[in-house]
Amino acid sequence: MIKKVLAIGVLAALSVGCKTSKPVAEAPATEKKGDFKPYNKVITAEAISDKGLFITHKVDDKLYFEIPDSLFNKDMLWVSRIAKVPSGYGGGYVNAGSKVNEQVVRWSKRGKNVDIKVMSFENQSDEESPIYKSVKANNFEPILYSAKIETMKADSSAYVIDVTSLFEDEVAAINGMDASAKKRYKVRRLDKSRSYIEDVNSFPQNVEVRHVMTYEAEQPPERGQASTISMLMNQSMVLLPEDKMMSRIADYRVGWFTTGKYDYNSDALKSDDYRIINKWRLVPKDIEAYKNGELVEPVKPIVYYLDPATPERWRPYFKKGIEDWNKAFEKAGFKNAIIAKDPPSKEEDPDFSPEDVRYSVVRYVASTTRNAVGPSVVDPRTGEIIESDIIWYHNHLRSYRNRFMIEAGAQNPNARTLETPEEEIGEMMRMVIAHEVGHALGLPHNMKASAAYPTDSLRSAEFTQKYGLTPSIMDYARVNYVAQPEDKGVRYIRMMGPYDLYAINWGYRYLPEAKTSEDEKESLDKWILEKAGDPVYEFGGGYGGVDPQAQRESLGKDQVKASEYGLANMKKVVPNLIKWTTKDGYGYDELEEVYRELIGLWRGYLYHVVTNVGGVYETRKTSDQEGAVYTPVPDDIQEGAVKFLNENAFTTPDWLLNKDILDRIESNGAIERIQSLQSRVLNYLLNEDRLLRMIENQQLHDNDYAVIELLEDLRKGIFAELYNGKKVDAYRRNLQRSYVAIAIDYINKLEEDDDVATTDIIALMRGELETLQSQLNRMQYSTSDRLSRYHYKDLIARIEKAFTAK
Structure with a gap:
């Protein structure tokens, strides 16, 4: 699953390389007029070295890169990933292997220093065109890191720099923790004494560095983490090919991961923004x-x-x-x-x-x-x-x-x-x-x-x-x-x-x-x-x-019909879950896990139906194709979706509230769980964007099923007991309170100078609450159940308070 997404990166962090590191033999170096130390004084006999794209050297607790002169100013892709992450980090949504950044860099020599420059290829222009100079001037490359040259090979073919601080200090461009995470966990600082380079491997086309970053944090993801957040980062640097593949221009009618470009040589009266697809280079042998x-x-x-x-x-x-x-x-x-x-x-x-x-x-x-x-x-x-x-x-x-x-x-x-x-x-x-x-x-x-x-x-x-x-x-x-x-x-x-x-x-x-x-x-x-x-x-x-x-x-x-089929199957599954998930001598952990996942899938079926209400079909087309790109969902489908929701989302799901299961997995919580689920579905249905689409579709497309019909159907469904005189159970009382709360919340936005105040939504909600208040006043005694009457009185009081406050 997975985790939309544009997926770019090297996930090399999850497995340690199996290469054998040996010291690299080096001919004696000569000083160059005292500018640099002798090679063997920097890269000592104790160095653990690895040949590859760069020769990497670990000398005690320092890491050196030996960069061949031939690789300066070559394009390299730098990908930063979290290789290992503490439990609970990011609310559980950040996993080992998560990419945090990727960028193209070039190593360049500047006097006695070596810089890492971050390159951009988003903005393009022909090098022979007059505008090329402007494109370059307005896309000046930032310097990510700079280090002084420590020594060089005797034949001047490679330069050695100390890159220890690149991985042990906090460099924002390759850092695993962004500003929002630091704020969330109240991070004080990076503790350099507990941050270190763990491993480095150099291969013919890439260099991999793994390093631990440890932060002092007042509120780490879990209490047992001792005011500390440690993560293992993996930095991948990949040499990009000089023989560039011909790009294929993307078309939004066919799904591809893409890379954006801006062409300033366009004949149009603006830069030509376009996208190219991401694909492997496949060329026929014959x-x-x-x-x-x-x-x-x-x-x-x-x-x-x-x-x-x-x-x-x-x-x-x-x-x-x-x-x-x-x-x-x-x-x-x-x-x-x-x-x-x-x-x-x-x-x-x-x-x-x-x-x-x-x-x-x-x-x-x-x-x-x-x-x-x-x-x-x-x-x-x-x-x-x-x-x-x-x-x-x-x-x-x-x-x-x-x-x-x-x-x-x-x-x-x-x-x-x-x-x-x-x-x-x-x-x-x-x-x-x-x-x-x-x-x-x-x-x-x-x-x-x-x-x-x-x-x-x-x-x-x-x-x-x-x-x-x-x-x-x-x-x-x-x-x-x-x-x-x-x-x-x-x-x-x-x-x-x-x-x-x-x-x-x-x-x-x-x-x-x-x-x-x-x-x-x-x-x-x-x-x-x-x-x-x-x-x-x-x-x-x-x-x-x-x-x-x-x-x-x-x-x-047909999403409504599909959800009907799915629910019909679920109702047959629930009574069998104990038999299918339990084993003699073991507890009910598996039963609880499957039951809770079943509830999540039930919610998904309901959401599939909700999307039809105020929904719009999209058929991707270009200007040479006839017909509309966007078409409102037909009225009868929207009306049928609301009918399904009244019957399956907003009625008490007795089939799901299986006493045999609940008595085995929890002491309480069923009412709160169903309330949360029904409220979320109702909030999703009465979402501001959905209501605004319905208002617009009624105006532009003469849709008969408008917001006022939606609210009337919901009132008759959610408050059905008000009209049939039946007892209102605990689940329905919670649902009815949620409906009133959502309507009141919209009215309150009038005082908050919210954008919704300029739309019809507040008028519609006010009218709906007035209708409901009138019917509650008239029919509150239609039930003989005392708790139901108290509930109706409470709803009346809530609506009155909302109107009085305004």
């Missing part, structure tokens, strides 16, 4: 055969090695997940474009290390984190992916096991156990790896893909076995929760689909005749237009919460 439509191997295939720590049991599934992408690359004209390999033995490659940028590795991390990520190292000058490390955290399968039980347990007997059969769990692992490799190839999430398939098609064995759950493996569609118990032979686990083949062809097909990026655009546009209007080939990132057809975890075109 150009003529490729032109003739034959499948051709690339000059340099994409190779992933498995981490030596990967359990033997799971290696076949990892390899299949990687090489599944060959099907997509064949669509782009390549065969054997991506290869999965076991880690080489010491005899096969004694210098193999996952930290070496020459190797892309699927890392298997012993961590309780439930996640997998697929970042990559990208050359920001061209968008070329240089290297990638897929991270698989050990406990990630636990999430899939639980989800399989919750969402498929009613339909699939193999899901009714904590020991999920290897066939199913291996297939899940394979598809997770395939998903993460998709990211590493340049593809972002495509949350719109799932809406291409009719919801009821996911109940068909023939359809799902052929087409999967969604047209793209890059969608979040983990388990088929739509299928019902009577549907036999259905596929339950996602797989690669037609969109993935289309996107890889669009991004990776080699165009031999094209000499520039602009030369490719006609062909790229043609491929998109050939698929225009077919929802299978549409892209939507799923961010913003506006388009109900581009949502995380949703399945099928």
Whole structure:
């Protein structure tokens, strides 16, 4: 999962290199008119040295870089990551391997000093054009670090500098803790006595430094951390290729991770801002055969090695997940474009290390984190992916096991156990790896893909076995929760689909005749237009919460129907959870874990429905395509969504409040938990942006289902007991108070000079509260339950207080 996201970086921090460090023999040095110390006085016989991009030397507690003269002013990508993080840091959302910064640097010699300059390639101009001087003058490179030259080689071919303070002091550009974290944990200072360089490895194309940073903090993430926050940082410096790959210009109609550019040589009346896609450099070995439509191997295939720590049991599934992408690359004209390999033995490659940028590795991390990520190292000058490390955290399968039980347990007997059969769990692992490799190839999430398939098609064995759950493996569609118990032979686990083949062809097909990026655009546009209007080939990132057809975890075109199916299955699962999750002689930890995750998935089903209300469909188009980009969700779908919410979100979920389960996992908390969930759904439904979209859509598109209809439907649903005279239970009382509180909060914004004060929302909420107050006054005695009457009186008092205060 993973963690949108643009994923750039070297995750070399999670595995220690296996190289043997030995002192580097050096010819006697001569002083240069006393400017520098003799070489052997700086790099002594006790030095632990490592040859690679730079020769690195550890002398006592100092670290020296010996920089060849040939590498000055060369572009290098510097990636800073947190290799190890204290428990609870960042609220648990910052994991080992999290990138904190990446930048292109150049080492440059300035007199007796060496500087590290931070370069930018965002702003561009032809060096021969008059504006080039202005672009350079207005993008002056900052100096990240400077050190004096300590000594030099006898032949003046390399200079030695002390870089200890670069890693032991607090240098903001490579620091693991930003200003907000320091404020959150009340950090006083970096303690240099407890900050040190732990390890350094130099490889032919990169240098890796691991260093510990320790901060004094008044409020560390957890109490047991003794007013201290320590983290292990990994700094990766990667030499970028001088032979630059030709970039491919991005198009927002096809999903790709991209790098932004500004071209000041544009003929337009402004700089031309555009984006290029991030992709590996794949060139056919036989150009003529490729032109003739034959499948051709690339000059340099994409190779992933498995981490030596990967359990033997799971290696076949990892390899299949990687090489599944060959099907997509064949669509782009390549065969054997991506290869999965076991880690080489010491005899096969004694210098193999996952930290070496020459190797892309699927890392298997012993961590309780439930996640997998697929970042990559990208050359920001061209968008070329240089290297990638897929991270698989050990406990990630636990999430899939639980989800399989919750969402498929009613339909699939193999899901009714904590020991999920290897066939199913291996297939899940394979598809997770395939998903993460998709990211590493340049593809972002495509949350719109799932809406291409009719919801009821996911109940068909023939359809799902052929087409999967969604047209793209890059969608979040983990388990088929739509299928019902009577549907036999259905596929339950996602797989690669037609969109993935289309996107890889669009991004990776080699165009031999094209000499520039602009030369490719006609062909790229043609491929998109050939698929225009077919929802299978549409892209939507799923961010913003506006388009109900581009949502995380949703399945099928009809989100209301899909959630109905999902809830029907959940109601069958809950009564069986004790039997499926417990074992003689053990407690109820597993039951509690699965039950709480089930509640989270139920909330997700509700959110999928809410997004339809005030929702807007987005179909990405360019100006040469007919039709609108944005279209409001039809009235009947919005009205049906609110009906679903009244019946399933705002009624008391008796099916979920299973006494047998609750008596085993908690002494109390059910009421508060349901209140929190229902209130969050209600707040999401009555979100200001949603209401404003509904107001605008009514005005511009003559939508009949407007805010006033929404509020009336909610009042009749949430306060149904007021009209039928029934008792109001504790859950419903909390919900009704939440509704009144939300409306009052909007009215209060009138006095806060809030932007909402200039909209219709306050008038609508005031009118709704007046209607509710009138009905409460008139019908409060329609129930014989005394607590319900007290509750109604309390609501009346709250509304009166709100009006009186204004």
